[in-house]
Amino acid sequence: MNSILLLLVLFLFQSSLLEANNPPNIPPSTQTLPSSPLHINQSYNPILKKAKRSRPPPPPPPPPPPPPPPPFDYFVLAETWPSTFCTINPCVNPIPPPIKFKIHGLWPNTKSYNLRNCQNIQLDLKKISQLENKLNKDWPSLKKSQNVTKANQDFWAYEWLSHGTCSLPLLDEYEYFDETLKIYNKDDLMAKLSKENITPGGFVANVDIFDAIEKHIQFKPQIVCKQFKGKQYLREIRLCLTASKYPQYMDSNSPYSGCNVPKVYY
Numbered sequence: 001m002n003s004i005l006l007l008l009v010l011f012l013f014q015s016s017l018l019e020a021n022n023p024p025n026i027p028p029s030t031q032t033l034p035s036s037p038l039h040i041n042q043s044y045n046p047i048l049k050k051a052k053r054s055r056p057p058p059p060p061p062p063p064p065p066p067p068p069p070p071p072f073d074y075f076v077l078a079e080t081w082p083s084t085f086c087t088i089n090p091c092v093n094p095i096p097p098p099i100k101f102k103i104h105g106l107w108p109n110t111k112s113y114n115l116r117n118c119q120n121i122q123l124d125l126k127k128i129s130q131l132e133n134k135l136n137k138d139w140p141s142l143k144k145s146q147n148v149t150k151a152n153q154d155f156w157a158y159e160w161l162s163h164g165t166c167s168l169p170l171l172d173e174y175e176y177f178d179e180t181l182k183i184y185n186k187d188d189l190m191a192k193l194s195k196e197n198i199t200p201g202g203f204v205a206n207v208d209i210f211d212a213i214e215k216h217i218q219f220k221p222q223i224v225c226k227q228f229k230g231k232q233y234l235r236e237i238r239l240c241l242t243a244s245k246y247p248q249y250m251d252s253n254s255p256y257s258g259c260n261v262p263k264v265y266y
Contacts, residue, residue, distance in 0.1 A: 070170045073111045075241040077183055078104035082142055083200060084226060084233040090144040096137055100190040103139040105159040106180040108166040118166035123157040127173045134181050170245055183247060189237050192216040203263045210255055213237060220251040225259035234266045
C-alpha cells in the first residue's frame with residue numbers, strides 16, 4: 001500500500017515539472033509582435049504615396065525684357081524770353097500773361113547732332129484737348145497773328161512734327177506736351193533770377209544769369225544770346241534733361257550759345 005502511494009506522488013511531481021518547462025502553445029493569430037519601423041511597407045502608406053505623386057509647381061515666368069533705349073541721348077527744354085522775341089520780331093499783342101519765360105519746345109537730341117522731323121506723324125489736336133488751356137498760357141506762339149488760337153495750334157503742330165516725333169515711342173503726343181508743361185512749371189526761371197536780384201530792363205553779366213539758374217536747379221543751364229542792332233540780348237535759357245519717360249535735370253555741356261560779349265540785355 002505504501003508503495004502505491006509513493007509511486008502516485010512521484011507521478012504527480014514529474015507532471016508538474018513537465019508543465020513548468022513546456023508552457024501551452026499560443027495560437028499564432030493571438031501573438032503580438034514588437035512594432036518596428038523596419039516592418040512597415042511604405043509603398044502602402046497613403047500619405048507617402050500621395051507625396052510621391054505630387055509634382056513641384058512650375059517655375060515663375062521670366063521677367064519681361066527691358067524697353068529698348070530711346071533713339072536719342074537727352075532732352076533740351078528751351079524757354080524763350082518774350083521781351084527779346086518781341087524786340088526782334090513782329091509780336092503778338094498782348095503777350096499772354098503772366099509775363100515770364102515761355103516754352104519754345106522740348107527737343108530730343110543726340111550727343112553728335114540735333115534731331116528733327118524723325119517721323120511724318122501730324123499732331124492730332126483732339127489728343128491734347130485737355131491741355132489746351134495750359135498750352136495757350138505757357139506755350140503760346142509769340143508771332144503776330146490775326147487768329148491767335150490758330151497760331152498757337154500751328155506752333156504746337158510744328159514743334160510736334162519737328163521735335164516731338166523724335167521722342168516716340170518713349171512719349172506719345174499727350175505725354176510729350178504734358179511732360180513739357182510739368183517740367184516747365186516745376187521751376188519759374190524768372191522768379192529764380194529775381195531771387196538773385198536779377199530783374200528785367202538792363203544789362204546783366206552772362207555768368208550771373210548762369211550761376212543764378214545753376215544755384216536754384218542744381219544743374220548747369222545753357223544761356224542763349226541774340227545779337228541785334230549792336231546789342232546782345234538774352235534770347236533763351238535752355239535746360240538739359242535725361243532721355244526718360246519722366247525726364248530729370250542734367251548738366252548742359254555747353255554753357256553759352258551766341259554770347260559774344262560778357263553782358264546781355266535782359
